Amino acid sequence: MKIRDMFAKPIDRDIQGVIKVGQDAEENIKQELEEYVVTKELQKHFRDFFSNYKKGIVGYTDKMGVWISGFFGSGKSHFLKMLSYLLENREVEGKKALDYFIEDEKIKDPMVLADMKLACNVPTDVILFNIDSKSKSAGTKGKDSILNVFLRVFNEMQGFSTDPHLADLERQLTEEGLYDKFKIRYEEMHNLNWLENRHKFKFHRDKVVKTLADINFMSEEAARDWSRSTTSTYEISIERFAQLVKEYLDSKEENHHIVFLVDEMGQYIGDNTDLMLNLQTITEDLGTACNGKAWVIVTSQQDIDSITEVQGRDFSKIQGRFDTRLNLTSANVDEVIKLRILEKTETANETLGVLYENKETIIKNLIIFNDGIEKKLYENKQDFCDVYPFIPYQFNILASVLTSVRKHGASGKHLSEGERSMLALFKESAEKLMDMEDGKIVPFNIFYDGLAKFLDHSHSAVITKALENDYINPSKEEENFNVNVLKALFMIKYVKEIEANLENITTLMVSDINEDRIELKDKVEKALHVLVGQTLVQKNGDLYIFLTNEEQEINRDIERQHIESQAITKKISEMIYAGILSEDRARYSKFGNRYNFGFNKLVDGEPFSTAQNFDIGVDIITPNSEKSGIESTLRMHSQRENKLYIDLPNDRAFIDEIRTEMKIEKYLQISSTTNIPKIEEIKAIKRVEMRQHQDRGKLYLEEALKEATFYLNGEKLDLRGKDFRFNVQESLERLIETVYHKLDYIDTPMEQIHIKRLFQNRGDRDIQLDTLESPNENAIKEVLDYIKLRTRDHSKISLKEIKDRFLKAPYGFIDIDIEWIVSKLFLDGNISLTLHGDTVSLFNTSEDTIINYITKRQYAEKLLIEEKEVIDERYIRSLRNISSTVFRLEILMEDTDMMVKKFNDYALNTINELNSIKENYTSGKYPGENIIQEGIKLLNKTRGMNNTLDIFKHLYKKEDEYLEFIELYQPIKSFFTGTQRDIWDNTQHFVSVYKQSRSYILNEEIEEIITEMEDIVSMSSPYNRIKDLPTLNNRFLTLYNEILDEELEPVKEVINQAKDRVLEELEKTNLMNKFGARYRASFDNLMERAKSCNNVATVNGFKIEADTLRRRYLKEIAEELKKRGREETKDTDDEEGIISTTPPVTRRKYISIQEINRTGSWEIQTREDLDKYLQELRAKLEKELEDGTILSIEF
Template sequence: MKIENLFTRPINREVKGVIKIGQSDDESVFQELDEYVVTQELQGHFRHFFDAYQHALQVPTDQMGVWISGFFGSGKSHFLKIISYLLDTKRIVQKRKPVDFFEEKMIHKSTLEKMKMASKGNNDVILFNVDSKSEADSKQNKLAIVKVFNKVFNELLGYSPSIPWLAQLEEILNSKGQYEEFKKLFEIESGLSWIDGRDEIYYNEDAMILALSKATEMSVESARKWITNGEENYEISVESFAIRLAKFVSQQNEDYRLIFLADEMGQYISENTQLMLNLQTLVEDIGKLTNGKVWIIVTSQQDIDTLKHGVSSMNDFSKIQSRFHLRLSLSSANADEVIKKRLLDKTDVAKETLKITYQEIEAGLKNKLSFSEHTVDMKTFKDAEDFASVYPFVPYQFHLLQKVFTGIREHGSAGKHLADGERNLLEAIQQAAISYQDKEIGVLVPFQNFYESIDQALEHSVRSTIIKAQQSETLEVFDISVLKLLFLIRYVKEMPANIDNLTTLMVQHVDDDKVSLMNAINDSLKRLEQHILIQRKGEEYVFLTNEEQDVNREIDQIQISNAKVITQIGQTIFQDILDIKRFNYCPFENRKGINYSFDVASWIDGHALSNGIASLGVRLLTPYFDEADSVESIVALSAKEQQVIVVLGENSTYYEDMLKKIKIQEYIRSHSTQNESELIKNILNKKVSESNELSKSIKVQLIHALEEAACYVNGVELKISTNLPNAKIANGLDLLIESIYPKLSYVVKQFQVEQLNELIKYTQGNIFGDQSEDVNFLATNELIEHIDNHTEHHAIVILGELLQKFSKKPIGWRETDILASLIYLLKDEKVIFKLDNRKMSLKDAQFVRTITKRHFQEKIILSKRKVIEESHLRTALLLVKDTVGLQIDHDKEDILAQKIRQIYKQQLDELEKIKLNYQYRFYPGENVVDNGIKEIKRIYAKEDTRELFQYLFEAENDILAFFEDFIPIRNFFEHHTAIYDTAMKLKERYRKDVNLLTSSAGKEAGKRLESIMKNSEPYSMIKELPSLNEQFRMALTDELEQASEPVIKTIQNNKNILIEDVRNSEKAKEKLEKSISHGFSHLKKRAEEAQTLSELNALKFEIEDLTKKYLDQIQGIKEEEQQIREMVHVSKKEILDSSVVEKHVKPLKKELSQRIFQRQDIIPRENIEIKNYAELDDYLSKIKSKIETELKLGKIVKIL
């Protein structure tokens, strides 16, 4: 049976694969409706649309925007057109309403009922392509959208679509009932119908003016003015258009609906924010004003969400989304379903025949149609039913062909009409089926056959490659088929162009021999590659355009040296695969924390790539290295060099691929893209990608080569269990390091610099997780043997030189580990560190910092330590016990010395504390304390352990003598300073009153206190002080009480007399009363608190002086008052003397002034001894004479 006889409908009939908006003849509409396939996906979209539409018929709503999205070939334009047919209530197609065609289609019953209800109304449908209806430069106008809608609405109403102001005039005339009359008059005046003449209005202006004037009865001049200024005066906005629509629909029947269906709206407004917002405003205003009577349905190649990238704010975007409440997204997932029903639907006989055929060939056919491992989502026949429904095609071809179209369109290899979708999947399948219609059952359409459906749509650079190949005398017809296939799948990532996939794609009969076909394809690929029509990339092959062929030819001619290729291979391995610039070696399997880091030299063949001077390395040997062309030469090289030798195999193309990659990179570097055409720029960009892909392929190949490589160390091929490259090389380096550094295992614990301080600080117990004992004793023994040997031969050991020797091969220890062992030796008192001839000590806070600084390491000298004499050690221990009373255990010399220094430092601190007491008072024993401080400082100053023990041995007697003398002094300061201080104070009071004391007990006690205080060693007499202090204190207190009584009495008496006197004068009272009271109260307090008799005696003179001071002040104030009274009296008398009337003025009575004497002023102070009456008379006459003198002066005498 021939292919053409399999189908229910003729395969070669005209099928409109691409639906064109505006193509609405009955025959086309009938075929569209009749052959329209409602897939499962479309069922859902119809349901959602008519649910929303039905709701709007019943309930007023502003949700009347519909956004239909879908990529190329998804059928969105066809769906839009079908919706327009279903909503067009006036459309009849061959005596059937559009909804009638859906009775036989797969559509849900409830959805079909809603379709029918929608088709019963009174609707106007406007279906248009936005771009075709817009002006050429309209996208620059932010009102472009509303202008397009206005244009198609004018078309619906029969008004001028191209001249909007003229359409407005037509509408005005129509509203006034003058439009028909105007059209008749215009035809009379111009000889043309209005419809024919209005598009050339400016050629028929006079006729229009006359017709307008007559139809409207306006003057000719007014009509001319209206037409002349019509365009200038015309304005349109979204709001005015929405109002116009609202007015229009309000004048229609209640069930009237107006539906705008705008195809390709998304492409028109994409990346133009103003147009997006214009559309949003339009839908919003129309919805608000018409309440669901006007619908706007648009299509777009992108989902509405993708438009947000062109919108200035998320707020604007959310508004656009909200206007299109119903969003339907179409995919091409069910394209095969459409194809099967529209094109490939078989007759019953054909179905049965094909099912039987499949059952006979099923097993072999599945093998023929298998793809390579990494090719996914390529369906083959599921069963006989599937075979019958798809034949003569294979299921994967529908999905793959869609990807081919998309790839060609996106990469610009096709002309405009393919990019616009005029050659779609349906057309391609039909054309391929027609080309095989004369074939018998058993033939399969190979994938390269689809090339013919797009050949005329391709760019010249692609077609010319195919044409030139067809004209080549050295290429075969089959080669051209392979070339066409390679072009088709060039941009399909899901279909790798390897030999397995190419073979499957080219199967053209169920009985094909796949092996023979594969061999034929292999031969074709070689011929095509030789002609530079294709290019191999690893296991895949790529179609080349003319320009790509020219570029490849130039690249192929670039000369690259073998050394450069080998070097690049080495750099790829060492930089991208092997991480061995530094290698960490772990000598213990169970202690990964103990490791050594080595620089590793990287070599390939005879070229050093990095770290060429490192002590060990890895050398790669390629098949291109002549000096290692045999196993023997490789073994010899391995024995000579301290390297891991890695021998790479030949079973790969990494060398050829690296050569190609370098050539591409050289070509790209030499060709600046600035002056190249866009085509060449694209090719160069692809070459960059190709270079990157080659890098990935080379890396994979080199990893495989390393996995298969043989490794040699020290002339022996290694037997390594792993094939992992890094593990393999690490194993070799482990063995190499073990042979170069055999003593690395001596160090079983590694130290960091900060741990060295801890090692010094802690001498016992757990540190760092192990005992303080030296776990690296093997390494420590190596060091002490070296130091002992040099010391015995009187050779100097410098720390820096020792560190350098033991950190290099064949030892290789870390510097801090060497220093840790040296610290152990120093702690064990087996070595001495000296810097600038000064012995270093572990107790020095800067010890670790010093030994780790390179500058100091070159100055520090190490030597074996001499043992201290036992007699000196014994003397030191006994001396501490005898002087301080402490028993020290025998310990290491330095530790023992440190303890002794600490003990005597405590003694020194005590002495210096006692010494402070002598700064303020005289205490006994100061010379002894001073000598003791000097002696202990000499002990503490001995930093060298040997010197310390030597000094203690020599100064034993002096030290013992001091501590014996210090015993009573320490006792004194611990217990007796308080009572001694009291005695010292009382002794000072005694010295002040020694001549005034009358008590014999007081005199005796004070004299004894003075005697004890003068003694330099009064320690045995301290016990007398308590009773002497008490005895002297009581005697002195009694005498003070007796002596203070008359003094206090005198103070009080003088105070009273003075207070009484100042009260006789207001001025004196005001100025002096408080001062007198305060002054004498203070004297009284001092008299009561006096500590010595001499203090009381001195107070008597202060009483006299203070009394005299206030008497003088009082007298002065009174004399001033008397002078003032006299002056006032004289003034009054003068005034009266000058008056006419004489008056008697009473004489001023002169007040007598007082003269106050203290007794000592009248009674002589010298000692008086009266032996007879004559002496008595003489003494009294002196007193009388002084008093009489004052009386004669008219003064009152007071004696205090």
């Protein structure tokens, strides 16, 4: 059955497949109304629209905006036209638009039909226009404001000029009823029809002025002023425009409506914020002014959300003004095409049904896609019958093609205005197959022919040149398969819903359900190979990309970029060693991955970085290397060198991808081409391609690494795992065992805590670490042998040098290993340490400090190490002898540093003891002070020395001095620690007491005792005589007490006499109560003090004190009596009222004879001597009498 005979309506009939706003031919409108398909989706849209539109008919609404969206070719312009016919209730060939809908039962819901009838019966002015066509501005820049376009079409609808100045004039003339008169007089006066010539107004100004004056609309002068004003820019506010619309509606019958139906508003606005806000305000003000009698209905593209993203807030706000939103989807287009074009006859359905049943499996295996993106295929027999000779995926894909071509490949405005609808493309494509038999299918490339004349040159020229290319089309066929593949690639170039890989392209090229897919795929692959070879198509991984002329030119520029092979090698190194194999260290599993080693990283012998100086390495061999694939060479090199060789398979895919990526990158960095159209857009695409090449290069490289062959120690390794990183790690561990073959000298792992334990347990030779008697014995021996070797060369070696040697092959020790070994050797006395020229040892440095010196990095270069010199046994014996003799403590350890430390510890204890004894000399004179001072000086000597050997030598030399000191010190120590000091202190006291009382004592025996005492305490070494002091002390005390008792008796008598004299005088007065008790207590206290005194000199002093008390008290009594005498005399005189002239009573004055006679004794030999003394005494007494006192002389 021929395909043309399958359709219910002739496929080649003349239909307006493309509906354009502005096509008003009667026959076209009739066909549109008759064949308009109201799909399920449109049923809903008609319901929503007329339901909301009714609100402005029966009441008030300000939600009078309608936004119709849909992709290109989705039928939104057609829908807009249908609304215009219905709202206008247009009559077409004697039948109203609504009747076409009613008779064909296009609307199923009676409620919707009722709303439609209501709308059709309301008088309505319909203004349907494409805004881009009505705009005076061309292109995308300097577009008219939406207000100006609305004003222009509004004026035009009323029959006024499109020039706003003239329209205002015509509107005013109309309001005053002069417009018809003006037109008639204008034609009469100037022989010109006004409507036909008003667009030439600027050339006929005078004619208009004269006509206006003639009809008395205004004076000629006023008319001329108005004419001049038309040369200025016309200005009108949106508010005024809305008022004009309202005034127009008010001039009409009640409930009159006006509807602005604007096609392609979304495209016109684009991302222009000003235009967006312009539309927003127009809609808002019309809604406010007209109360739902003025409506604005616009169309926009389906990708309106993408505009919202650019101008998010503003555009979203505009959409907020449009409460009714109708979106036409691809489902609507599918249904329209199936019903209007593809509807089959009953016979055709039966024929196609049988065909599908017989070929169902073949069809399913023939039409397949492999990009993971859902694409519709035949669901069942009915679906096959409905869409044949097309395939369901073509509806969605072609819709995307139309959208993408508009953005990237359309010429001028034609495609964007909807001239190529889906309906037209499917009809034209079906016509191409209409003379073929059933079984033929429309290949996707056929749709290209319907778009060709609307494409810009950069795209269409590629196809044209391909047809003329001898390699692509050697027979110059009109329908060339290679070119058809190229057309299909162009169609899907910008479509994201399908990947242009070989399998998918093969499906696109299916043209018969009986086609052999394998043969077709082979044919497509060959065609692609030709197209790629002719640079019309670019292969990007698995994808094939159609190239425009500009893209071809840029690709040629990219291909001309030169990339050095060394640069590619460096790039591969970065990809491997900075990404895939980013580990800097190779782990060695012994002791829980305690050991890890840096390794040199190379690709084809080129280092990844300059700072590589490790003992082992990895060299990855690519197909660029001369070693690639040569097993014997790789075995030999891996045997000679401490390297793991990894030979990649001889597949250059990753190298090609990397080279292409680098070429694109280089081109983008240096390119300054500006004369190529869409250069920035193409560059953006190339940046995406560059990242894709990069990703594929990495992927292919990873695959190559998984399949690589490993060579180590002259052997080809059998690595079963496919994980590259695991294989490298396993191989490097084998290499480590070979290169660091002395690493097993470390049989017990040590940590910082073990170093501390070494120092803490250094004195215990029986301590065992873990279960081994001698852990790491071989490692210790290696380090000690190296130190000995360097010491024999008369040089000290730094800890850093030791680490540098033993961190490297063949050892591979880690820092803590070496630090523990050095600590062990130090504590075992095998090595000595020096820092800043000073010896570091346990006797001059704390344990924690030494540990820090050994383990802290900042000391590694400064801490010097050498083999420790052996101490002479004679020196050791001297130290031990001095310690046992002087300190009474044995030093039994073998470690010489520890011996010195212990010696100094003992010395410090003794020094502290000496200092304690030394303090006694500040409180008294004791024997041995110089010995104590010399002893402190002697014992401090070793504590100020830093070198162990020097200390041993010093002790050996000064051994006799130490022994002599202890001999001298022992009696001093006994003196202060026993009773000798107390005996000594008593003797010193007795000698002092005697010296104070010497003038009062006349006793030869006491003098002899004191002399002997003084002899003993003045001796430098009195220790043998101290035993005599107790006897001397007792004898002295007995004799001294006897003398003291003798001296006390006269003292007691003097005290009693003084007391009695005072009390006797007191009894003569009435003052006993006042002074008696106090006087008695004073003398009693004095008596007790005298009795308790143990010093002869002090006892005699109490006589003077008693006499002093006697005189003081007698004087006090006399003063009190004198005071009372004056008071009595005054009282008597006051009573008698007589001023007394009686002389005052003379006072009694007590004078001791000692006060008058200051000499202790008189020596009288002659009478003259007696007279002299008496005369002196008389003179002194007469002097006292001159004072008017009664003298009482106390003898």
